[in-house]
Amino acid sequence: MKSRTLMEDRRQWKVLLGAGVICLMIAVPARGQDERSSKDVPRTPQSALQMFSSYEGQTVSAIEVAGRPDLKESEFTPLFAQKAGQPFAKENVEKTAAAIRSSGKFQDVRIQVNPEANGVRVQFIVEPADYFGIFTFPGAAQFPYSRLIQVANYPTQTPYSAADVEQSRQALLDFFRQQGYFQAEVSANVKVDSAHAVANIEFPTRMGRRAKFGQVIISGLPNDKQQHLQDSLKSILARARTAAIRPGKAYHHATLTKANTYLQGELQKMGLLGAQVTLSGAEYHADTNRADIHFDVKPGPEISVKITGAHLWSWTRKSLLPMYQGVPADPETVQEGRQALASYFQGKGYFDVKVDANFKATPKGDVIEYHIAKEKKHKVDEVTITGDHTLKPDELTPHIAVQKKHLFSSGKFSDELVRTSVKNLKAVYASQGFSQAQIVPNVKNTGGNIDVLFDVTEGPRDIVSSIKVEGADTFPAAQYAPGGLKTEVGKPYSSANVSADRQIIVANYLKAGYLNSNFRETASANSKSDPHHINVVYHIYEGPKVVTGDVITLGREHTRERMIQSDIEELKPEAPLTETNLLTSGSRLYEHTGVFDWAEVDPKRPVTTQNVEDVLVKVHEGQRNSIQYGFGFEVINRGGSIPSGTVALPNLPPVGLPSSFTTSQKTFYGPRGTFQYTRNNIRGKGETLSLTGFAGRLDQRFAVFYIDPTFRWSPWKATPSLSYEKNEENPIYSSQQEQATFQIQRFINHDHTNTVFFRYGYSYTNLTHVLIQQLISPADQNVRLSTLSANFTRDTRDNPLDEHKGMLDSLELDFNTSKLGSSVDFAKLTGQAAFYKQKFHDIVWASSVRVGLAQPFSNSRVPISEAFFTGGGNSLRGFPLDSAGPQRQVQVCSSGSSSACTEIQVPAGGNEMLIFNAEARIPVPLKKGLSIVPFYDGGNVFPRVGFHQFTSLYANNVGIGLRYATPIGPIRLDFGQNLNPVSGIKATQYFIGIGQAF
Numbered sequence: 001m002k003s004r005t006l007m008e009d010r011r012q013w014k015v016l017l018g019a020g021v022i023c024l025m026i027a028v029p030a031r032g033q034d035e036r037s038s039k040d041v042p043r044t045p046q047s048a049l050q051m052f053s054s055y056e057g058q059t060v061s062a063i064e065v066a067g068r069p070d071l072k073e074s075e076f077t078p079l080f081a082q083k084a085g086q087p088f089a090k091e092n093v094e095k096t097a098a099a100i101r102s103s104g105k106f107q108d109v110r111i112q113v114n115p116e117a118n119g120v121r122v123q124f125i126v127e128p129a130d131y132f133g134i135f136t137f138p139g140a141a142q143f144p145y146s147r148l149i150q151v152a153n154y155p156t157q158t159p160y161s162a163a164d165v166e167q168s169r170q171a172l173l174d175f176f177r178q179q180g181y182f183q184a185e186v187s188a189n190v191k192v193d194s195a196h197a198v199a200n201i202e203f204p205t206r207m208g209r210r211a212k213f214g215q216v217i218i219s220g221l222p223n224d225k226q227q228h229l230q231d232s233l234k235s236i237l238a239r240a241r242t243a244a245i246r247p248g249k250a251y252h253h254a255t256l257t258k259a260n261t262y263l264q265g266e267l268q269k270m271g272l273l274g275a276q277v278t279l280s281g282a283e284y285h286a287d288t289n290r291a292d293i294h295f296d297v298k299p300g301p302e303i304s305v306k307i308t309g310a311h312l313w314s315w316t317r318k319s320l321l322p323m324y325q326g327v328p329a330d331p332e333t334v335q336e337g338r339q340a341l342a343s344y345f346q347g348k349g350y351f352d353v354k355v356d357a358n359f360k361a362t363p364k365g366d367v368i369e370y371h372i373a374k375e376k377k378h379k380v381d382e383v384t385i386t387g388d389h390t391l392k393p394d395e396l397t398p399h400i401a402v403q404k405k406h407l408f409s410s411g412k413f414s415d416e417l418v419r420t421s422v423k424n425l426k427a428v429y430a431s432q433g434f435s436q437a438q439i440v441p442n443v444k445n446t447g448g449n450i451d452v453l454f455d456v457t458e459g460p461r462d463i464v465s466s467i468k469v470e471g472a473d474t475f476p477a478a479q480y481a482p483g484g485l486k487t488e489v490g491k492p493y494s495s496a497n498v499s500a501d502r503q504i505i506v507a508n509y510l511k512a513g514y515l516n517s518n519f520r521e522t523a524s525a526n527s528k529s530d531p532h533h534i535n536v537v538y539h540i541y542e543g544p545k546v547v548t549g550d551v552i553t554l555g556r557e558h559t560r561e562r563m564i565q566s567d568i569e570e571l572k573p574e575a576p577l578t579e580t581n582l583l584t585s586g587s588r589l590y591e592h593t594g595v596f597d598w599a600e601v602d603p604k605r606p607v608t609t610q611n612v613e614d615v616l617v618k619v620h621e622g623q624r625n626s627i628q629y630g631f632g633f634e635v636i637n638r639g640g641s642i643p644s645g646t647v648a649l650p651n652l653p654p655v656g657l658p659s660s661f662t663t664s665q666k667t668f669y670g671p672r673g674t675f676q677y678t679r680n681n682i683r684g685k686g687e688t689l690s691l692t693g694f695a696g697r698l699d700q701r702f703a704v705f706y707i708d709p710t711f712r713w714s715p716w717k718a719t720p721s722l723s724y725e726k727n728e729e730n731p732i733y734s735s736q737q738e739q740a741t742f743q744i745q746r747f748i749n750h751d752h753t754n755t756v757f758f759r760y761g762y763s764y765t766n767l768t769h770v771l772i773q774q775l776i777s778p779a780d781q782n783v784r785l786s787t788l789s790a791n792f793t794r795d796t797r798d799n800p801l802d803e804h805k806g807m808l809d810s811l812e813l814d815f816n817t818s819k820l821g822s823s824v825d826f827a828k829l830t831g832q833a834a835f836y837k838q839k840f841h842d843i844v845w846a847s848s849v850r851v852g853l854a855q856p857f858s859n860s861r862v863p864i865s866e867a868f869f870t871g872g873g874n875s876l877r878g879f880p881l882d883s884a885g886p887q888r889q890v891q892v893c894s895s896g897s898s899s900a901c902t903e904i905q906v907p908a909g910g911n912e913m914l915i916f917n918a919e920a921r922i923p924v925p926l927k928k929g930l931s932i933v934p935f936y937d938g939g940n941v942f943p944r945v946g947f948h949q950f951t952s953l954y955a956n957n958v959g960i961g962l963r964y965a966t967p968i969g970p971i972r973l974d975f976g977q978n979l980n981p982v983s984g985i986k987a988t989q990y991f992i993g994i995g996q997a998f
């Protein structure tokens with residue numbers, strides 16, 4: 001009995017224990033979920049609550065209960081103490097929120113007030129709320145996704161609102177009709193991701209046919225002028241400006257915009273300078289699928305503008321005078337135009353210009369006359385500053401708008417520029433603590449030219465008496481300002497130092513996850529009797545420190561999640577959520593070629609009071625397939641005299657031919673076509689396939705390229721390629737070339753400055769029908785290469801097209817052997833080391849050394865196509881392109897003649913190369929962006945490894961160059977002189993190009 005009782009007790013304990021475990025499994029997650037939802041629900045920030053009083057009395061344009069797609073607002077309407085159309089009352093708004101909250105259906109109700117044009121919009125956001133995720137537009141593929149997002153006014157970090165969805169739907173419908181799709185229909189579907197509290201919106205669209213232009217109707221003018229404007233929109237000039245509106249042509253909104261501008265110009269020609277042209281609408285006729293265009297013209301009075309005494313181009317007149325920009329003519333605008341004309345001519349060097357203005361209002365219109373007396377043209381001889389005892393001239397001169405004369409300009413001077421200069425100088429001194437600094441300009445006329453003197457009275461300098469930081473409660477100074485503050489006690493007070501402190505403090509707070517932090521500075525004097533000792537207080541609002549919650553990807557269709565995760569690897573759950581990581585992740589998504597045409601990475605909700613926030617990674621995949629093709633017919637007249645006077649065999653430098661050289665002539669004709677197909681995002685990994693082809697009567701080409709940016713999900717980028725070409729267009733030779741390569745590469749450091757490449761390449765070149773046999777040896781006319789290559793490159797340059805600092809180092813080894821299928825056995829080593837440094841006065845010193853070695857083995861040779869050639873704008877600037885080094889004589893005979901032969905000199909190339917380059921890029925103060933560049937180039941190519949004939953072949957080149965900076969790189973003009981001239985080659989050369997020489 002006793003043992004049985006013990007067994008029953010054990011059974012009872014097991015049942016109770018199992019029931020307890022089940023209860024814990026049920027209860028713990030529920031509690032955890034409640035805690036998380038309570039902790040993560042954002043509250044209305046105190047700053048927003050304080051703003052409510054500023055809305056008192058404003059009309060409430062709309063009231064909405066938002067945050068859930070399944071809400072029925074009619075259930076809550078009886079609870080509204082605040083009504084739409086009534087004045088905003090904070091008390092009534094808070095009563096409404098409390099009433100909705102007391103319904104017991106939500107954890108909380110948050111109030112959001114948004115100012116609108118016709119009042120304020122009040123939203124009661126129920127928590128936890130669903131937030132907008134991503135918008136999609138099926139059926140509207142003819143418009144870029146980024147444009148549709150813009151049209152729909154895509155709301156980020158916004159709780160779901162049925163009113164917002166309807167506004168987006170209507171905006172899309174209006175846009176499609178504006179673009180000519182008057183039959184378009186747009187609906188809206190909501191797809192809720194309950195697991196992540198995200199509402200994705202789909203706008204299914206049926207576009208219908210695009211309309212065509214109908215008649216043009218212009219109102220507001222007499223019939224004759226209306227007819228003139230209507231006819232002008234069909235003119236050849238309107239067509240040339242793509243502003244023509246012709247019945248039956250496709251409807252384009254861009255055409256209407258240009259037509260509006262064109263009509264404005266036509267009205268100005270009629271003297272209606274103040275006329276306003278408005279596109280008032282389009283009247284669509286469904287039966288004809290045409291839209292009549294209505295323009296409304298408000299002509300205003302006729303305005304006649306006469307300018308005497310000086311010539312002004314029409315476009316200059318329109319840019320200077322306000323009446324050409326639709327501003328009504330009155331005495332004030334006439335004087336504004338007079339000042340603009342005076343400033344314009346003063347800027348041209350006519351510093352004593354006088355402009356007289358006369359304005360007459362007549363029944364027929366307004367007459368404005370400007371008489372300009374330019375006087376003599378002068379120059380600004382000197383622009384000087386005196387009294388600048390503390391600040392250096394380099395700190396002040398860039399802020400002076402008046403400019404001294406130089407080679408290409410008489411200087412810049414006007415009364416307005418003097419005033420701007422004074423204002424700028426005062427601002428500079430104030431930023432450095434000279435709050436009472438005075439700047440007095442003094443303009444002196446010296447023999448017609450002028451000197452401008454800015455006399456500075458610095459006054460006492462403000463000194464920091466104390467510095468205090470308030471509000472940094474959870475983030476220590478060692479982290480928000482690890483290098484200390486720029487503003488220090490006892491040092492001059494400087495707003496520039498305050499700005500530097502602000503940038504450092506805010507940046508470090510953002511890096512630590514304080515996304516809502518802000519910084520404010522106040523500065524006050526010790527007392528009225530001691531105004532130049534300043535007490536500085538930095539007020540920091542930290543806000544919550546936010547960590548990353550869930551990372552949710554939206555919009556992905558074909559792309560693998562693994563690829564996206566590799567781009568956003570910094571966004572890890574429970575890690576600090578930083579602005580830097582959000583921006584970096586978003587930019588990386590754009591780096592994949594042809595994968596995403598839109599990407600955005602944001603917190604799901606605006607950060608207010610919460611400490612944990614989910615991140616939405618929103619992407620839209622671009623077009624995966626693209627095809628381009630073209631067809632034509634060609635007539636090729638091959639032979640006769642060579643138009644370019646040169647011939648370039650594959651992989652060899654161009655060779656000049658004598659003017660008397662001719663070949664047999666024959667005409668070929670036939671069809672030609674091009675084709676290109678690109679497939680992006682293959683296998684969802686961002687891989688790209690490209691096929692290109694060209695077929696003509698004498699030339700056929702085909703190429704295949706494949707790019708795998710993450711080869712087998714590794715950091716390596718793989719690029720296999722295959723190409724074939726058969727070319728018979730040149731009368732001197734025919735060629736057949738086959739190439740196949742496989743290359744992998746990757747960065748090997750965090751800064752992406754060090755790169756390694758490994759490559760295998762196979763190439764076959766076959767030259768036939770070579771007319772000039774001595775140009776290339778028979779052995780080099782048929783070459784097969786099977787090459788293993790390795791390359792290391794280190795590139796720390798700040799700008800590859802216009803370097804100011806950094807280094808470029810590279811080393812490559814190529815190995816060819818008959819055991820891999822090559823017809824020759826040799827190894828090739830090339831290396832480069834380039835150095836760039838910016839020295840005093842912004843002078844950039846650039847130097848480079850390049851070395852190349854090619855060595856055969858196994859009793860083989862180096863084919864001439866793999867030999868080194870040098871000379872030209874990027875190496876030795878005293879030689880033509882690739883024309884330096886050993887030379888050889890080649891006999892050239894015209895076709896069909898053995899007597900009309902001439903010997904020409906061609907470069908022989910070499911198995912060794914050594915090139916030195918050095919230059920100084922010196923800015924010229926005469927013109928911004930202009931530089932003068934003296935340079936030295938030395939070296940050459942040598943026949944064999946070991947620097948044989950080094951003394952006799954080494955060439956010294958010197959020269960001078962000019963550079964002019966442009967957005968696409970500097971324009972380069974170099975003149976080089978070879979100090980060791982070679983017979984038969986001009987010793988002076990010049991080169992024009994984009995980018996620096998090396």
